[in-house]
Amino acid sequence: MKILLEYQELPQYLRRYFFGFDKNLRFVGLLNPLNAPHHFKSYEWCEYREGVVLEKCKDQLPFVDVGLSKNVLIDKKVDPGLRVTVKLPRDPPEGIDENSGDIHGSVVAPGEPRSEKGYYWGYSVRVAKSLSEVVTGCTFPGGYDLIIGTSDKGVDAKKAEFSEFSHALVVFGGVEGLEAAIEADSQLRGSEPSDLFHYYINTCSRQQVRTIRTEEAVLISLCVLHDKLSEKGIKG
Known part of the structure; x- marks a missing residue:
């Protein structure tokens, strides 16, 4: 997953320098291109x-x-x-x-x-070995000032009113949810979601299936949260 995310972020003309043959990349042709602002064609000019x-x-x-x-x-x-x-x-x-x-x-x-x-200039990838490391390994000075956990056991996201923030973190669990991730982390075992997250929300409140794939939940949740986070984000 790390390799795929880094490959997707890198402009196409740089990939031959940073990625050689890797079995994890043998199906990258199936990935949708990001077409991010920093993925320029040779004839496009930008400062x-x-x-x-x-x-x-x-x-x-x-x-x-x-x-x-x-x-x-x-x-x-x-x-x-x-x-x-x-x-x-x-x-x-x-x-x-x-x-x-x-x-x-x-x-x-x-x-x-x-x-x-104000250009969107891609993203960076950080690998964490546990849920607690996801939160404590923040590279921003002062850490994350808004941490949101997503779960079908959380409150309806439409009712959530977020506080102002500079750096937000939205956390998704696996098939068994964030509760299982908390229980599996020796640093957090016995903790409640409220101990770790400022908000614990359900972005798919009308879910009619047992589970939602994480890659689906990410897209759904970002659509639901976009306006709410845009209103509260502090720029600069």
Whole structure:
């Protein structure tokens, strides 16, 4: 699952650099493409693009493959093989070919396209070995300030009124639900959902089947929660 999620997030032109042959990827052609804003075609211009640092250099500065027909010369030394976010001139050059001059770009923080321009710029994948690690392993300073558990035993999501938040976490269980995940975690054994989650909700209140697949529950829940979370999310 980790490999598949990372493969889907990566722009297509970078996949040959970061993914070799892997048996877990033999059916990736069946996956629906994300078509995320940072998945550009070679003829599309944007002031930000994802790239990989190449061995090729000029005046000790490396070139980066950002998926254009020509590589970009960046402004600082970076080890080859690393993924970087590159900022380009706002307007494209008149022509991009082997005879034209170098395209210059600068390496910026991966979050800049989101913070400066409001672009959705993909996601990162974190693997947790237990439910407690899902919560405590948060990479944001101060952790998650809104934690939502989903369960058919929770309250109807339509009735939930969330508090304002900066970083939210929505947790889904397996076939046996989050209750089983809590019981299986030695750090949480004996705990109640109310001890772990700020809200414990049912996003499929009219469920007419015994179980809903997690991949189905994620899509249903995000649709149900989208407006409620958008209203309460604190930007910046």
